[in-house]
Amino acid sequence: MENKVFLSYGTLVTPIGIGIDANFHSLKNGISGIQQREHSGFKQENWFLSTLDDLSENRFDALLEKALSDLKKSYSETVLSAPETRFILSSTKGNIDNLPGDVFSSARGIIHRQTNNPNDVIVISNACISGVIAINTAADYLRYSDCDNVIVIGIDIVSDFVLFGFQSLFALSDEPARPFDKNRKGISLGEACGIIVASREKTHTSAVEYLAGASSNDANHISGPSRTGEGLFRVVNKTIERAGIHRSDIDFISAHGTGTLYNDEMESMAFTRCELQNTPVNSLKGFFGHTLGAAGVIEVIVCMLSLEHQLLFESKGFEETGTTQEMNIIQQTHAAPVHTVLKTASGFGGGNAALLIRK
Amino acid sequence: MKITTSSYISAAGAFLNGQQKFTFRETNWQKECYQQLGLDYPKFHKMDHLSKMTVLATELIYSEGHLNALMDDEPELLFANANASQHTDMKFIESYTQQGNPSPSLFVYTLPNILTGELAIRHKWYGENTFFITPQFDSSLFAERLYHAARKGGNWCLCGWVESKVDEKNKVTEECFLFLVALTDNTADRSSFAAALDELLTNYRNGNSGNLNR
Secondary structure, eight states: OOOOEEEEEEEEEETTEESHHHHHHHHHTTOOOOEEOTTOSTTSOOOEEEOOSSOOSSHHHHHHHHHHHHHHHHSOHHHHHOTTEEEEEEOSSSSGGGTTSOTTHHHHHHHHHHHOOOSOOEEEOBTBTHHHHHHHHHHHHHHHSSOSEEEEEEEEOOOHHHHHHHHHTTOBOSSSOOTTBTTOOOBOEEOEEEEEEEESSOOSTTOEEEEEEEEEEOSSOSSSOOTTOHHHHHHHHHHHHHHTOOGGGOOEEEOOOOSOHHHHHHHHHHHHHTTOTTSEEEOSHHHHOBOGGGHHHHHHHHHHHHHHHTEEOOOTTOOSBOSSSOOEEOOSOEEOOOOEEEEEEEEGGGEEEEEEEEO | OEEEEEEEEETTEEEETTEEEEOOOSSSHHHHHHHHTTOOOGGGGGSOHHHHHHHHHHHHHHTTSGGGGSOTTOEEEEEEESSTTHHHHHHHHHHHHTSSSOOHHHHTTOSTTHHHHHHHHHHTOOSOEEEEEOSSOOHHHHHHHHHHHHHTTOOEEEEEEEEEEEOTTOOEEEEEEEEEEETTOOOOOHHHHHHHHHHHHHHHHTTOOOOOOO
């Protein structure tokens, strides 16, 4: 018999709030973190970004410090420092200002110093699916290793490096991102840190049960999604199979929905192939922007808020169907019975990941 | 958990199951290895060094046969290194600080897991994939994750430690160590498996003929 795994939220630090309650309030009121940032582009273009205003110079480290300080308000040092507690850091680029040196060493140091945890920090850098993979990895540690809690930290910041890169790919939107909408033009980059505490025991009121998760690859292209959604199709099916549920049990899908033409189209293909096209679905990229390695973690936290408050959040920026396959995009935040939630992510390198949670 | 096949490539040469297959003379030893393997895969030439080394070392493992027989989602890819995509990161930074424009063809390789994508494309693998960053080769992390994969019912993992790092004097340090693991073979516990892995990599790094009796 496998151990059960529960997920609780630790904290959420985003441009729309510091802490879980502040973010919940903003989401409920439709407040987005995306704003036009002057001269942010390579040629001084004014891109739309979801960025934090009050971070000091060393922005990655400052954000991590802030999130861990907030985590310590709700989780005791006894839990954080225990040898049976592991830390997983999910980030695409870490502290990029440390290049050409180690971009993850400062994060390891901050986590050790703030928590006194004796274990090596497990770092996962798997593009935009890092966060979902990190939670799936945490569940494996709880099920199969000697481990009571795994703290999953998803974090990335907006840097010139990443912004200029997406700009060079013509992937940025010149207005706030509009996932799945007919007039979507691309992504809005965002920065955030989310922390989830995965445990064997249901210790926190926000706890939801983690059912299963998986990852897959499109085997198609390193920087473009598969036209048929093959990888996402496979990973959703595998996750449903592992969880031992029926697809009709899924009340809501928290999709990846970056707001690019090709990604959102691919997701509509995959969900339709999975016969999930009628299940309510949203993308949170219209609120937080695309936060890369943090995205999976912060979006699962919002799924937990949907389960806790029985509330489905709008897919911000969506107005009109803009994918070949029509989906049931959530247009207005509304109360609804929510018990089982599917979270998916897709990213560079052709990776896809999914997980299922239930309350 | 049993290592059925391993390969190692670096500027010093290419090795399969502890035996040296090629030695390299050229500075561009990755291209030389590609030629010695007789590969015809034009995409190779567009790849970053991490992906090139991984593709080459996988071809060596492929020649041993096990991988041919697997289903398309069967080999789980478990990779790690210490410096993520640092080498390409530095080239990409140079493209916009010194060469006038951020290069999209470099940017797409500024994530370490791109190499698992390249492998998936090359071999049409749709299975699980994870990329870890550890300060040095962490045999116990591999052992632990392989144990998890086995517990979840997996059959095969293709694992790799792939590094391409450039220092301030532009000196590049590179190596690629791959090992194919049969998860269903229950002959090793995690700590002895980790110890065997460490020994194998040490032998490869020292250029010794590895001892494959595990």
